Amino acid sequence: MNDQDLRQQIKGYAQRPMEQRKRWYSSAAEAYDQVRPHYPISLINRVVDIAQISSHSSILEIGCGPATATVSFAPLGCSITCLEPNSEFTRLAQQNCQPYPNITIKNVSFEEWPLSRGCFDYVLAATSFHWIPAEVGYAKAASALNDNGKLILLWNKELQPNHRVYQQLANIYQHHAPELARYEDLSTQQIVLDSLGNLVLESGHFQEMVSERVTTQVTYSSSEYLALLTTYSPYLQLSASTRQALFKDLKIFINETLGGKLELAYTSAFHIAQKK
Numbered sequence: 401m402n403d404q405d406l407r408q409q410i411k412g413y414a415q416r417p418m419e420q421r422k423r424w425y426s427s428a429a430e431a432y433d434q435v436r437p438h439y440p441i442s443l444i445n446r447v448v449d450i451a452q453i454s455s456h457s458s459i460l461e462i463g464c465g466p467a468t469a470t471v472s473f474a475p476l477g478c479s480i481t482c483l484e485p486n487s488e489f490t491r492l493a494q495q496n497c498q499p500y501p502n503i504t505i506k507n508v509s510f511e512e513w514p515l516s517r518g519c520f521d522y523v524l525a526a527t528s529f530h531w532i533p534a535e536v537g538y539a540k541a542a543s544a545l546n547d548n549g550k551l552i553l554l555w556n557k558e559l560q561p562n563h564r565v566y567q568q569l570a571n572i573y574q575h576h577a578p579e580l581a582r583y584e585d586l587s588t589q590q591i592v593l594d595s596l597g598n599l600v601l602e603s604g605h606f607q608e609m610v611s612e613r614v615t616t617q618v619t620y621s622s623s624e625y626l627a628l629l630t631t632y633s634p635y636l637q638l639s640a641s642t643r644q645a646l647f648k649d650l651k652i653f654i655n656e657t658l659g660g661k662l663e664l665a666y667t668s669a670f671h672i673a674q675k676k
Contacts, residue, residue: 406595413633414533418509421531422485425465428636429488431627433466433496435620439526439554443614443668444472450610451522451550451672453478460520460544462510462537463528466492467503469554473524474500481520485509511536518546526554530596538603545675551606553671555596557589559618559628559664572653576646580634586615589667597671606673613669622654625662 416424425432447453455477464470464482466489473480474497482497482505484490490507497503506513510532523541541551561569566583573581584592590613597611620628626647629635635643654662 406592407599410530410534410599413531414537418485418511422487422509424633424636425486425631426488428631429466429486429492432489432631433468433492435624435628436468436631437556437559437616437618437666439469439472439556440614440616440668441472443554443612443670444469446612447552447554447670447672448473448476451552453522457521458519459522459524460516462523462525462541463531464493464505465489465526465528467496467505469524469526470503471496471500474503477502480504480524482506483508483510483513485512510540515540515543517543520544520549521546522550522552524552524554527556529553534599534603538600538605542605542675547675549675551600551671551673551675553596553600555593555667555669555671557592557667557669558584558632559620559666560584560586560589561662561664565658565662568657569650569653572646572649576649577638577642580638580646586665586667593667593669600671600673605676607676609671609673611669611671613667615665615667617663617665620662620664622651622658622660622662625654625664626651 453476457478459478459480461470461480461482464484470480470482480503482493484493484507487507490505493505523544529537570581593613597609600606601609654660
């Protein structure tokens with residue numbers, strides 16, 4: 401994916417009707433909570449150190465989902481206000497954050513949230529900021545921050561098998577859903593992450609950006625991997641019959657050829673930028 405394709409894809413997500421965006425992950429909310437990877441603790445620790453987050457900090461989190469990133473920052477004891485437009489995600493986030501009285505979760509979109517101007521030390525978004533129209537998101541995030549505030553964007557890229565296994569899986573995709581026979585190696589993922597960082601600076605609201613990334617290796621069972629796929633937007637757009645046929649053949653291949661396990665890798669990253 402080149403830079404222009406990425407910008408068009410992000411624009412496509414953000415331009416969907418609000419009600420569609422609110423419900424987009426409803427059918428996959430439980431799977432998202434169970435099988436989407438959390439952010440590596442080494443990455444979280446770097447964010448805390450670089451941004452100088454403390455127990456006295458106040459964080460506004462945009463699109464917290466089931467609190468995938470929230471629970472990594474919650475033990476710091478800082479105040480975190482989470483905005484989540486999806487009601488199923490809100491329920492799961494409340495459940496996952498029960499041990500943390502410093503967390504407040506609101507079932508509202510960032511666009512519809514009544515702006516608390518200058519009230520937060522940090523605005524955090526974990527693989528969610530691309531769902532907000534750029535002309536709204538960056539300006540409103542900057543307005544929510546105090547004069548020394550920072551924007552923190554976390555990203556987990558899609559989990560990928562190695563290229564040899566991908567080539568074998570591609571035959572199945574070509575039969576059922578050729579539009580999904582797409583492979584992003586780690587170098588391509590890094591290009592995408594760089595482009596996401598450039599969008600922050602181009603907004604004109606932030607400066608002095610710091611970025612880092614880390615690659616993680618994981619192993620998923622065939623059932624876990626198929627559940628993971630249901631949480632990715634291109635798979636949510638498939639017809640039920642196409643998805644069922646595709647998943648049936650993927651499961652057979654993973655179980656019979658790979659021993660029921662799939663080795664995967666993904667890149668995680670952060671962008672931290674100072675409010676202008």
